[in-house]
Amino acid sequence: MSNRMTLQEAQDQVVEEFALIADWQDRYEQIIESAKDLPRIDPEKKVDANLVNGCQSRVWLAAERRDGTIHLSADSDALITKGLVALLVRVLNDRTPEEILGTPITFIERIGLREHLSPTRSNGLASMLDQIKRYALAFGAKEEQR
Amino acid sequence: MTAHTGTLTGTGYDVKAVRACFPILEERVHGKPLVYLDNAATGQKPQQVIDVVETYYRSINANVHRGVHxxxxxxxxxxxxxxxxxxxxxxxxxxxxxIFTQGTTSALNMAAYGLGSLLLKPGDEVLISTMEHHANLVPWQMACERHGAGLKVIPITDEGELEPEIGRFLTERTRILAITHASNTLGTVNPVKEIVAEARKHGITTVVDGAQAVPHMAVDVQDIGCDIYVFSGHKMFAPTGIGVLYGREEVLDRMPPWQGGGEMIDRVTFAKTTYAKLPFKLEAGTPHIAGIVGLGEAVRWMAAHDLRAMAAHEARLLEHATRELGAIDGLRIVGTARNKVGVASFVIEGVHHYDLGTLLDQQGVAVRTGHHCTQPLLARLGLEGTTRASFAPFNTMEEVDVLVAATRKAVKMLR
Structure with a gap:
């Protein structure tokens, strides 16, 4: 894992990819494209207990511990939402709780999707990010107890 | 795409003059002209309503019915x-x-509380319909729970009309019938006059939710004959936070107040309070005076216009939208009742309403997506949500064309 990008580098990479996109249509096409990169979620994890609150579409977000990191899997029944959660998973997946909690997540604002981050937005992107941070807090605390 | 003859649609209806009343229509969204098709959620405000609210605060503001100044x-x-x-x-x-209320929801809560206390005994029934907004469902459910009564539901057809022959659903225990005049999700206009007449034959108290009807038509409560008729100001060109509960004097006189305090009293002692006369008995606390003044002005604005011509214009918009949207591959209009207000709800195969709403917004088009506060209705129709375009007298045929083109573009991106 040592040759892997840091969370910060992964964010910067997403920002670079979106930087060249000028118009809304291409930006949303890129988000929709991202949805296709999201690994298929295990059907057993697509349960109500993993639903994220506050979304107009349904979003499932599951986490498990793997070798001290958090492995995320997600899905949504709406494509744009799925694309947004795919970007989150791409940047935050398989990282330690410390890295997730210690790095400010700024790429969403930086790719011009700040409007999607407001807690009042019905896509629930803010809720998804909160959920990932809660997983990180919970798993991080368990690590310390060991 | 169909060509339209500018702002005049060949009918003498001057939509340009109507548009000029609404300053918000000058706004741009994501750099594009605003196409506001979310009128069933809340209506826009004419300049004269905005002005009267401002003037109220600038030069009249004081509490009512209290001061001598x-x-x-x-x-x-x-x-x-x-x-x-x-x-x-x-x-x-x-x-x-x-009676002035905060809106339709608070009016229905007042009605459900008051009529529930007055009329409901264990085993009694309240009858509503499948197409009710949650505001005309949950308060009755709560009243039924308080009084041990049951909630019964008139079913609908697949087209979104009430099952005919309402009498079949009335029982000896039906005490209250609460029904919407027009459906916010489907646009269906219910034959409330006939329904109310049938219910009254059996001595049933009738409540009509007019929130989606008043913006589109002249409503005559005496002609309908209902005991209570409720609506919101904000959907009919008035400010938010103000609504109306109309009730027949005989009913309101008997109905116990929902809230206590403020102006609703006659005389208060620690032993007993007697209540003020109507309307004040049912208006506890300082009212939303600016909202009331704005509502009065909105009503004057409507009175100065030809409501029939406006309704005819909206019918043409709906017809055009229904035809053009219906031509999109995989799109299905939800709610095809014979009598509708200007509401076009639809679903598209393989396209989530949230995605569509987001991409329409990017193109300057404001619509509502989701369950529209009618979850039991959507469950009946086997849907999780729809996209809803709802029209006002200021909308144009060209705006319908923008909606259709924007929808086509979004569908192309999402498939």
Whole structure:
């Protein structure tokens, strides 16, 4: 894992990819494209207990511990939402709780999707990010107890 | 795409003049001209309504019915002249049959609390319909729970009309019938006059939710014959936070107040309080005076326009939208009742309404997506949500074309 990008580098990479996109249509096409990169979620994890609150579409977000990191899997029944959660998973997946909690997540604002981050937005992107941070807090605390 | 003859649609209806009343229509969204098709959620406000609210705060503001000073008297006059304007607008017999509320939801809560206490005994029934907004469902459910009564539901057809012959659903235990005049999700206009007449034959108290009807038609509460008729100001060109509960005097006189305090009292002792006369008995606390004044002005704005011509214009918009949207591959209009207000709800195969709403917004088009506060209705139709375009007298045929083109573009991106 040592040759892997840091969370910060992964964010910067997403920002670079979106930087060249000028118009809304291409930006949303890129988000929709991202949805296709999201690994298929295990059907057993697509349960109500993993639903994220506050979304107009349904979003499932599951986490498990793997070798001290958090492995995320997600899905949504709406494509744009799925694309947004795919970007989150791409940047935050398989990282330690410390890295997730210690790095400010700024790429969403930086790719011009700040409007999607407001807690009042019905896509629930803010809720998804909160959920990932809660997983990180919970798993991080368990690590310390060991 | 169909060509339209500018702003005049060959009918004499001057949509350009109507548009000029609404300053918000000059706004741009994501760099594109705003196409506002979310009128069933909340309507836009004419300049004269905005002005009257501003003038109220600038030069009249004082509490009503309390002070002896000049401003208080001016504010009271402004409020009571608005009440009279609303009375005239809905053709109520008396101004004191017009109760100001926060909106339709609070009016229905007042009705459910008051009529529930007055009428419901264990085993009694309240009858609503499948197409009710949650505001005309949950308060009755709560009243039924309080009084041990049952909630019964009139089913609908696949087209979104009430099952015919309403009499079949009335029982000996039916005490209250609460039904919507027009469906916010489907646009269906219910034959409330006939329904109310049937219910009254059996001595059933009738409540009509007019929130989606009043923006589109002249409503005559005496002609409908219902005991209670409720609506919101904000959907009919008035400010938010103000609504009306109209009730027949005989019913309101007997109905216990929902909230206590403020102006609703006659005399208060620690042992017992006697209540004020109508309408004040049902208006506890300082009212939303600016909202009331704004509602009065909105009603005057409507009175100055030809509501029939506006309704005909909206019908043409709906017809055009239904035809053009319907031509999109995989799109299905939800709600195909024979009699509809300007509401086009639809679903598209393989396209989530949230995605569509987001991409329409990017193109300057404002629509509503989701369950529209009618979850049991959507469950009946086997849907999780729809995209809803809802029209106002200021919308144009060209805007419908923008909606259709924007929808086509979004579908292309999402498939």
């Amino acid at each position: 000049t401003l208080s008297n001016l504010a009271t006059d402004a409020q009571e002249s608005a009440r009279e304007a609303v009375r005239r607008h809905i053709n109520a017999r008396h101004a004191h049959e017009v």
